[in-house]
Amino acid sequence: MDILLQQIINGLVQGAIYAMVALGYTMVYGIMGLINFAHGEVVMIGTLVAITVITLLVGAGVPPAMAGACGVVAAAAVCMIIGWSLERVAYRPLRNAQRLAPLITAIGCSIVLQNVAMMVWGRNYMTFPPLIAKTQFEIAGASFTSVQVLILLVASVSMGGLLFLVYRTKLGMAMRATAQNPAVAGLMGVNANRVISSAFVVGSALGAVAGVMVGTYYEIAHYQMGFMLGLKAFTAAVLGGIGNLAGAMAGGLLLGLIEALGAGYIGDLTGGFLGSHYQDIFAFAVLIVVLMFRPSGLFGEKTGDRA
């Protein structure tokens, strides 16, 4: 019982991080049908920028919590610029190209960003400085830390903010309209380029926050960390129904839970043959199963309602 609760807590925290990254994939896909495979690298750069800023500030005597906040802001600013530039430089010229071209470009961007990060931050693992005192709590035999609580809190606030933006503001309405019918949204006076740029910028900001969460949670970062994280977040987005915001959130949480529970019980299930380090197979097993049996995902939109 206690292992179940423990894995649920761990899964939710990991899932919240997946959800934050998955939103970046799903927003861009929802508006322009592009899978921005470089998004995982944007998250990685967010983590590394945060490390640099926080380490500098803490070294200068700034309190860690304050340094952490500055780190998040700096990471978000850098990631927003990178996200905006990716769209402007790499994807916009290919807007009317065949589908394969932007996909390959995305992979190319991903490699470029990784290599730039390697040149700036080096190839060694970096330690993410602690931002808050790590207190341990216990409930019904399961333990969780203040860091986990903070991650869930920040994720909730960020996602709430995103929902507000998309469902309660004029920019959000323009985003939804453009996703549904770009030509007609243009007739209404919506500048599609501006909407697409906003999707990249907002998604990258969420990715930066997620990057700081990953760093704080695992206390370690590396220039190649974006690849697996991006792939799993993409899986989460597909699981929820790519293009759908609620789907990305639910898909992220669900994938986190599946992984954590899988890792918790895989030893028992296979009689000790496979250990918890095999947890990655769950994410991709999920991806395969979803693609086989429900390619539109859990919240996937039916195509019938397009007028």
Added chain:
Amino acid sequence: MSASHGQKGSPVNASSKEPLLIVEGLRVAYGGIQAVRGITFHIDAGETVALIGANGAGKTSTLRALSRMLDAAGGSVRYLGKDISRLPPHRLVREGIALVPEGRGVFPRLTIAENLAMGAFTRDDKPKIARDIEHVFGLFPRLKEREKQLAGTLSGGEQQMLAIGRALMSRPKLLLLDEPSMGLAPIMVQKIFEVIRTVAAEGMTILLIEQNAKLALETSRRGYVLESGEITLTDEAEKLLHNPKVREAYLGE
């Protein structure tokens, strides 16, 4: 584009006399195929003009070029004395041109209220927008009943009402209607055209593109007949309705 801009140098007549929209030598091509072969027409402020023709005559291509959803292959489009043939599409509505696209083009997963708000996207005057929404609901009471419903759940006729209402929300000076009767039940067509006449009576300038020639001509002051991408006939709508050629080709008599 090889548009001719000879217009600019020509002497300007008294601006009150100049038509709201002047289309000259407009050509539209898809690949090598010419859909519109250099058509010329104009619309005066306050009048309703019908552009009729069979399926494939080039009506929708003309409208798509006017509304900048595609680039013209040649010719000029002057609106309020200004060449608009190269404006990006999202700028047109700011100039006062609103299009009700073929097939309605409502946003299926936005509510009726949100669809109407999208129509007012370029406006910031909230109290006036609210008043205009009420005006649209006055024209189409059915929409008010379904205000919070997703537009995708509406019937075709209701979607057409919404598309017209949405276009009115930008307070246009020129309203372009692309096949408003298409795919609708006869009773719904009557309702839609009643509203079009009401809007026209309020002083709106309308370009009406229709396959239903009788209805279009009955609603308009003047008409143009488009055949294989060329305007073959133009006259007052009343006279076109009684023109033997039009009666034979488009009124099924």
